[in-house]
Amino acid sequence: MAYPGTAAPRLTEGAGGTLPLLAYLALATVLMVADQRGGFASQARQHLSALAEPVWWLASSPGRLAEGAHELVTTRSRLLADNERLTRELQVNASRLHRLAAVAEENQRLRELLGGTRGYRLEAKLAGIIDVDLDPSRQRILLDAGSDDGVRVGQAMIDAGGVLGQVIEVTPRRATALLLTDPEHAVPVQVARSGLRTIAFGTGRTDMLRLPNIPQSADIRVGDRLVTSGIGGRFPAGFPVGTVEQLHPDDTRLFVVAQARPAARLDRGLEVLLVNNTLDAVDDGPPLPPPPAAEAPGEPPAENTAGADPATAPAGQGPTP
Incomplete structure (x- = not known):
């Protein structure tokens, strides 16, 4: 509304503040x-x-x-x-x-x-496992090496953990081995800590060995490590067999029965080592003398009489003047 005496607003004055805003928008x-x-x-x-x-x-x-x-x-x-x-x-x-x-x-x-x-030195041969039989009454494995490869009955069988068993049957290309835990298997062992010697028997279980008839006064404890004693010559001495896990008296209360866990990995593994002791070649005495040289036919044997001692000449003969 315009009052008397006031000037009317011009268009440029009202739009001066609006135009920049529109430009920014x-x-x-x-x-x-x-x-x-x-x-x-x-x-x-x-x-x-x-x-x-x-x-x-x-x-x-x-x-x-x-x-x-x-x-x-x-x-x-x-x-x-x-x-x-x-x-x-x-x-x-x-x-x-x-x-x-x-x-x-x-x-x-x-x-x-x-x-x-x-x-004695240790002879080892690598063999692969073809078949495994872990029946409680018959625990055996079949190997892919036989007599053609030098495998013999009685060779001890080990793996990375310890003793696995021994070879019991050999064919030209295959061999059958009895596992350590077979009920018919036994191995002479020794307590590594005290030196006590005894025998570990298989039980038909892959996780347990049985050591019966241990005297009450024997130095054996839970946790003792068992190794092969070498007695009998079939198993080389010093290989791990197992660890004692339990001790209890037998039925007569006169002896102690120990239970041990095998050191070998019986339920896994694809290869084994067949080991046995072999004798090194040793010298039993001085060397034999060389054989005599052969003589030419028709030539008499050479005799060196030039330096013969007169004292050794035959009776009635003197030295040649």
Whole structure:
């Protein structure tokens, strides 16, 4: 409403504040449509992020430097601790090695005194498993090697864990082996800790061996490791057989019965080793003299009489003047 004496507003004065707003709205609309159609805003953000990356790298430098210093200190302290631990272990292992060397020398002297165990070496042959029979009353395996490959009846059979059994039947291309846990199998064993000798019998179970008739005063405990004693000569000495898991008195209360878990992996594995002791070649005396040289036919044997002693000449003959 216009009052008397006032000037009427002009069009340019009212539109001066509205036109920029409309221009901004139009520009914003164009930019949104262009971004929707061509993705210009995302490309611009990528370029701006690449330009801002050095700024972020400089801003994070103090944190990265602190983290690197902490890691360096931690790594150095850990290396020092590991070095100290390995030095102690090296000293302990060196002392054990010296002790083992002394024990080995003593063992060699005892073997020389006892006799009968010198000159033996271990012969091993790899064979594959074709078939496995784990019936409680018959536990045997079939091997893909036979007499043509050097397999013999009585060879001991082992795997990575320990004794598996022994070969009982051989054909030219196949061999049958009796497993350690077969009810008809027995192996002489020795307690590695105390040296007690006994016999381990199969039970028909792949997870248990039975050691009967152990004296009450025998030095055997739960957890003792059993190895082959070498008695009988069929199983080489020192191979793992099992670990004692249970001890209980027998029905007469006069002896102890032990139950052991086999060391061999009876229910898995595809290959076994057939081992046996063989004698090394030894010299039994001085070498034989060479055979005499052959003489030419019709030529009398050469006699060296030029230097013969007159005292050894036949009676009634003197030295030739």
